[in-house]
Amino acid sequence: MITYMFKNTHFQELQLLHYGTEVCTPGHHFGPAMRDYYKIHYVLNGKGTFEVAGTTYHLRKGQGFLIVPHSVVHYQADLHDPWEYSWVAFQGTHSSSFLEQACLTEQQPIFDLGDEDDEMRSCLHRIIHSRTTHKGWEISMTGWLYQFFAILIDHAHTANLQPAVEHGKDMYVTQVMDFIEMNYANAITVQSIASHIGLQRSYLCSLFKDQIGSSIQSYLVHYRMRRAAELTMDLNLSIGDIARSVGYTDQLLFSKMFKKVMGEAPTHYRKKKAAASL
Template identity: 35%
Template sequence: MVRKVGLTDSVGFACLEDLQLSNSYMWGTAISLDYCGREDCIKGWKFGPYVRESYVIHMVKKGKGTFTIAGKTYELGPGQAFIIRPGEETTYRADDDDPWSYMWVGFHGYRAEDFIEAMGYVKGSPIIKIEQMDTCAECINKMLEYSQITRINEVKRMSALMLLFATIMEDNASDAQESDNIEYPSKIYVKAAVDFITEKYMNKIKIDDIADFIGISRSHLTGSFKKEMGVSPQEYLINFRLEKAASLLRSSKEQINIIAYQCGYEDSLSFSKAFKQKFGMSPKSFRNLEVELETNDAKFGHEASKL
């Protein structure tokens, strides 16, 4: 089985996507790059309504457009950026007279909300400013440049992503400073739980074990997790184990039942069922999956090839 990581590079449009198929170092980590790109939009170009599975930040270099979320429409221009969170239905549209040129980056990870908060975003206010737009553009261009499916390029892309995040944080430091100086108990509990899972995921642990280790009730832990992560601790534990399993399937030649055991599954059938539910294929098919870079010279070329 072959899956394509798509690189489209044409006049006015460039996009590197489906990187989650090739990431080897980033499974189960704090942040992972899914896709990125840039576009000089045509007049009136509209995208949506659409619901994303990743977090996505769009940065407007020049021109104007509108962004609609939760029934509210925002007008944006150069030096502004809007955030889309997973599960949010959004629509955005280029201006009829002065269409925008923008860049975007899509990502996921258990620390995604922490990064977003540090950039100055707050829920209910999806717009922030960006003063160092040229630096942000360099970061996006570097990610596009490091398109080959190698571990070195994977790390280079992540380096460019971290520099992008740091640049946006720096531009909005005064906006985020107050929240940076406040410690929320729920965050402390969640961090302790994540550290526990990271160290003990291969063992037969239960959510009660994690709560007991931290010293809070299971219901308190669940509430803290849902507040900070958007998922329950049980969902996080399952997802973490499966992503670790995916990484081992790619990087080792161990038998699948051994990998299942190493990731906390004593029953290989239960493991296979859970793995297929998450990744859409069996562990065996995932191990045999070949990821190739497909280069296109037209917008939507990669998407059309998947149909």
């Protein structure tokens, strides 16, 4: 077994607490008991069972399970083909968000990587052996923990899994808004937003409209026009400069959208605001 315990307050968003690998003896078990942090086990070989919230899951090579904080669990190696697994324990402000993107919850704690098994094994190997490679081992391990989640999130997207809990929808809406806030000046599309978040375009559009009452495209246009309206107060910027600053290379299209949202053309809007400020 290989395991290390450490706590580094520099990584508040995602913090690796401990990790390891264990070749279990037949019937080796943990619990029923709980943890006060998140922990994910990944089965490298063999078989075993995982029990949580009254449900028993039978697991094998290439599968894994999530333990959430303060949830009573029990897991046990098979009597005839005991499992070997690696694990990572973690906490941080991004933990719940990443897990929801990976569609992992207490109600849906199991994942099956299938063809992505080699990628996950390589990632876990990097985490476990990063400490012995160089002086920047804490940064390196945290980076590989992000990669660990990237594999799980990509798998959920490829397998077309959907969030198992309602509050996950709020998280996706927030992610859309945050993405637009950070990227409205670029040539982004609804498809690029969906790809970034890791959901199907049609599902994300439906979810966003149900929660907000507006389409993603409409929200993006209105956000850009509000920012453009603010920029009209800077007289050093031409209308073309403003258009490009909010993601439009076509000034005529920008002016058309500005008038549609703000009620008047950007030049008239600027003159009216300038006169009002005198």
